[in-house]
Amino acid sequence: MLTTPDLQTPLGLIGVGQLGTSLARGLRAQGVQTVLAYNLPADAQAQARAEAAGLRWLATPAGLGEADIVFSAVTPQGAVDAARACAPALAPDAIYLDLNSMGPREKRAVADAVQAAGRRFVDGAVLGAAADGIRMPIIVSGPDAGLVAQRLGALGMRVRAVGTEPGQAASIKIVRSVLAKGLEVLYVEALVAARRLGVETEVLGTFCDWLDAxxxxxxxxxxxxxxxxxxxxxxxxxxxxxxxxxxxxxxxxxxxxxxxxxxxxxxxxxxxxxxxxxxxxxxxxxxxxxxxxxxxxxxxxxxxx
Known part of the structure; x- marks a missing residue:
């Protein structure tokens, strides 16, 4: 079991958007020496964002072969394409960790693309705000989920293994979203109606009292x-x-x-x-x-x- 963080082995990142850069900044602040960054699809501003975050920019996915774990933080629509383009460039023992927000069926399609390249896949789901960086809770599943949780946990990340099958972490997040988004729109529908009746303060207050009990x-x-x-x-x-x-x-x-x-x-x-x-x-x-x-x-x- 790891007792000290491995700060020397590079980590990889595909997708230099808010999630990727926030996560990478947090890792760099923890002392990780090198975070390799590649963006897909092409984005004229990606290199500037990567370098501003202290990352080493890669013009092609080939450089990802230095990393032992590579995060994919692109978009749900681009996740399979990113896996097909980048997984073959990874080192043979490296792990491809997909953090894109997708359902279990879509996440298994990414796993298939990674495994077709002979690489190891872990399904990751972010349960917090991207702006929180390494403090955002992440759940992971797949045969190597425990290893990923151990490696990244030593770097200060909040990562928890929840299963051994790709798609399990995605299932948790996507069904959890029914509760989270459902509560959001319940508040909207009820409180707009309450406001029109002139009772929104009491409706919200008495409901919150019930919740807090x-x-x-x-x-x-x-x-x-x-x-x-x-x-x-x-x-x-x-x-x-x-x-x-x-x-x-x-x-x-x-x-x-x-x-x-x-x-x-x-x-x-x-x-x-x-x-x-x-x-x-x-x-x-x-x-x-x-x-x-x-x-x-x-x-x-x-x-x-």
Whole structure:
């Protein structure tokens, strides 16, 4: 196990945008001697950005062969092309770490391109703001995920291995985005309607009081376990919410979707089976929902690529 950081072995970077340069600046500040930078596609300003960040600019991907880990931080649309163009240039034992924000199917396509070149691939997902540099949390998966987490953790990065298969880290991020972006648009829809009713301060304040009353994990468990028993009652309450939001002139898109998801659960036999007693754990509730909703709505696991 590493006890001191390896500051001498170069690291590589493909993509000199905000994510790449922020990460590289942080590594350089930690004492990493050399970060090799290559940009794809061509960008007239990339070299200037790389040199301003203290990176060694590469005109071609050939120089990436000096690095033991190469980060790909291009764009989701360019990730496969970057892998095809750059993976063959890596040293035989080097690891190609893809940090682009993609779903598991797309991430496995990048893995295929890297592995076709005979190189090692690790799937990475950034869970924080790019501006945070090495402080942003990153999860990784793949056969070499543990090695990557150890190597980069010694350099001060917040990297955690979450699985041994490419696509697992991507799956976590992309489904987590449903919660993060879902909460974002819930706030927008509800609070614009509340503002038009002149009650936005109380709506937000009382909701935040409810959120602050218990740890976030406990709130999630409470909502999901009681959802099985109370979906029908909550559905009827949402009927009134839809009417109230619509009367303000806000289209209740999210409110309607919530009502429909509640209705899907209410249409199952789960509440009757539980006989008024909610599951003890969120995992038990999710298992019941997985089975019940699969029979009533078009919820299906994503097939393998």
């Amino acid at each position: 218990r740890p976030a994990a406990a709130s999630a468990e409470l909502l999901v376990t009681t959802h099985l028993l109370h979906a029908e009652r909550r559905m009827h309450e949402l009927d009134m919410s839809i009417a109230a939001v619509r009367e303000t002139g806000v289209n209740p898109v999210i409110t309607q979707a919530i009502r429909d998801r509640l209705a899907a659960t209410a249409a199952t036999a789960v509440a009757a089976q539980l006989q008024g007693v909610p599951p003890h754990q969120i995992s038990d509730a999710l298992a019941l929902l997985d089975d019940a909703l699969g029979a009533t709505v078009q919820d299906r696991r994503v097939p393998p690529a």
